[in-house]
Amino acid sequence: xxxxxxxxxxxxxxxxxxxxxxxxxxxxxxxxxxxxxxxxxxxxxxxxxxxxxxxxxxxxxxxxxxxxxxxxxxxxxxxxxxxxxxxxxxxxxxxxxxxxxxxxxxxxxxxxxxxxxxxxxxxxxxxxxxxxxxxxxxxxxxxxxxxxxxxxxxxxxxxxxxxxxxxxxxxxxxxxxxxxxxxxxxxxxxxxxxxxxxxxxxxxxxxxxxxxxxxxxxxxxxxxxxxxxxxxxxxxxxxxxxxxxxxxxxxxxxxxxxxxxxxxxxxxxxxxxxxxxxxxxxxxxxxxxxxxxxxxxxxxxxxxxxxxxxxxxxxxxxxxxxxxxxxxxxxxxxxxxxxxxxxxxxxxxxxxxxxxxxxxxxxxxxxxxxxxxxxxxxxxxxxx
Amino acid sequence: xxxxxxxxxxxxxxxxxxxxxxxxxxxxxxxxxxxxxxxxxxxxxxxxxxxxxxxxxxxxxxxxxxxxxxxxxxxxxxxxxxxxxxxxxxxxxxxxxxxxxxxxxxxxxxxxxxxxxxxxxxxxxxxx
Numbered sequence: 387x388x389x390x391x392x393x394x395x396x397x398x399x400x401x402x403x404x405x406x407x408x409x410x411x412x413x414x415x416x417x418x419x420x421x422x423x424x425x426x427x428x429x430x431x432x433x434x435x436x437x438x439x440x441x442x443x444x445x446x447x448x449x450x451x452x453x454x455x456x457x458x459x460x461x462x463x464x465x466x467x468x469x470x471x472x473x474x475x476x477x478x479x480x481x482x483x484x485x486x487x488x489x490x491x492x493x494x495x496x497x498x499x500x501x502x503x504x505x506x507x508x509x510x511x512x513x514x515x516x517x518x519x520x521x522x523x524x525x526x527x528x529x530x531x532x533x534x535x536x537x538x539x540x541x542x543x544x545x546x547x548x549x550x551x552x553x554x555x556x557x558x559x560x561x562x563x564x565x566x567x568x569x570x571x572x573x574x575x576x577x578x579x580x581x582x583x584x585x586x587x588x589x590x591x592x593x594x595x596x597x598x599x600x601x602x603x604x605x606x607x608x609x610x611x612x613x614x615x616x617x618x619x620x621x622x623x624x625x626x627x628x629x630x631x632x633x634x635x636x637x638x639x640x641x642x643x644x645x646x647x648x649x650x651x652x653x654x655x656x657x658x659x660x661x662x663x664x665x666x667x668x669x670x671x672x673x674x675x676x677x678x679x680x681x682x683x684x685x686x687x688x689x690x691x692x693x694x695x696x697x698x699x700x701x702x703x704x705x706x707x708x709x710x711x712x713x714x715x716x717x718x719x720x721x722x723x724x725x726x727x728x729x730x731x732x733x734x735x736x737x738x739x740x741x742x743x744x745x746x747x748x749x750x751x752x753x754x755x756x757x758x759x760x761x762x763x764x765x766x767x768x769x770x
Numbered sequence: 771x772x773x774x775x776x777x778x779x780x781x782x783x784x785x786x787x788x789x790x791x792x793x794x795x796x797x798x799x800x801x802x803x804x805x806x807x808x809x810x811x812x813x814x815x816x817x818x819x820x821x822x823x824x825x826x827x828x829x830x831x832x833x834x835x836x837x838x839x840x841x842x843x844x845x846x847x848x849x850x851x852x853x854x855x856x857x858x859x860x861x862x863x864x865x866x867x868x869x870x871x872x873x874x875x876x877x878x879x880x881x882x883x884x885x886x887x888x889x890x891x892x893x894x895x896x897x898x
Contacts, residue, residue, distance in 0.1 A: 523858065532832040532847075
């Protein structure tokens with residue numbers, strides 16, 4: 387039990403900032419402010435209604451403070467939890483706790499990154515670790531490659547199965563006008579791309595783009611009076627496994643095996659109830675691990691599960707309909723955009739790529755090197 | 771508990787490396803191996819950590835090959851030492867793509883210089 391109540395809050399506003407490649411000297415606060423105002427416009431709340439600010443980025447030690455200064459707001463609640471790309475699912479859970487307890491009434495969770503403009507090395511400098519750095523792993527890719535090597539060894543997962551994840555993401559991306567990638571992709575092309583950290587080629591790795599986003603959260607009661615159909619938070623779960631890949635207890639089992647059941651328990655749901663999944667796809671191995679750990683297939687079966695276009699458009703399970711971090715947008719810590727797509731699917735706003743009758747969506751965030759795992763279950767008003 | 775005004779866990783580890791030794795800790799409460807070196811044992815927080823020197827024999831647990839531009843391919847591996855702890859390292863004297871999970875390896879110390887303290891790598895154990 388985490389003390390949070392199913393459906394006590396709802397996401398009422400959701401928006402991306404400009405994505406892809408932004409103009410020189412755009413700041414992360416420009417992007418957070420742009421996304422915040424768009425998300426407010428999405429729901430009809432005003433800036434003066436916001437009394438909770440939750441923000442995370444790698445490019446500022448104090449992004450919440452910076453956003454408050456920029457917009458000249460004085461929230462009652464500020465949270466800057468930083469646990470990698472899953473920070474935003476964690477922040478959503480914290481916003482729910484704060485709203486439930488009356489600490490604040492309307493909260494924004496915001497993110498911004500200019501990693502393409504300033505380079506990844508500048509946007510997210512690696513911390514020196516004497517027990518890893520001398521060996522020069524290409525992080526984070528090499529950490530995921532090590533996990534993939536174990537999955538292939540233990541379960542017979544193949545490079546072709548990893549490539550299936552990238553190909554499915556690309557097919558979805560071609561239906562998303564905001565996606566970075568515009569050309570089709572084949573398994574053969576993934577396999578023959580430049581090798582980054584074996585067995586992962588550059589097409590097994592997420593994009594490096596600029597971008598950001600914001601979501602607005604308020605109480606279920608207030609959500610009913612706003613512009614868009616509320617997307618209720620049915621369940622949340624947060625879990626940490628480790629910080630460095632050398633210390634991951636089992637390279638084939640992530641802490642999603644803990645965060646998932648927490649979220650499902652709070653929601654009173656099971657995997658078969660879920661209509662679409664938004665899984666943090668930093669690398670092609672990650673959706674495979676999360677499908678297993680979140681209970682959508684048995685441990686070790688993830689590679690076979692995604693084969694034959696099973697998670698592509700028209701497949702048996704809709705996964706990463708935006709095109710994911712692999713083909714849509716990956717601005718460093720992608721977790722906020724993972725949630726925005728799930729929210730839009732539950733609202734029915736996804737146009738050509740809309741999942742039919744999508745009432746329950748799962749958004750899963752991954753942080754660090756498979757380190758922190760946070761799961762959120764979103765539901766339409768029909769689920770309350 | 772280690773007095774951090776006198777010495778640090780990493781410094782003690784590096785001092786062992788300078789002598790050609792791969793050092794790790796054992797929690798004497800339950801004889802469990804501990805790596806990376808710490809001031810308190812994981813899970814229990816026990817201060818009862820004793821330094822030991824590994825025999826330096828282990829098995830490849832996971833492996834990757836990194837392709838930096840304009841450089842030869844570089845192996846990065848996780849090694850399970852026979853004493854029961856795991857560490858990141860690399861396997862040398864073998865084609866990086868031929869480093870397979872399950873390969874038996876033994877430690878070799880890379881001597882340090884002014885910038886980089888000495889650190890352990892591994893080589894395949896010769897077939898007997």
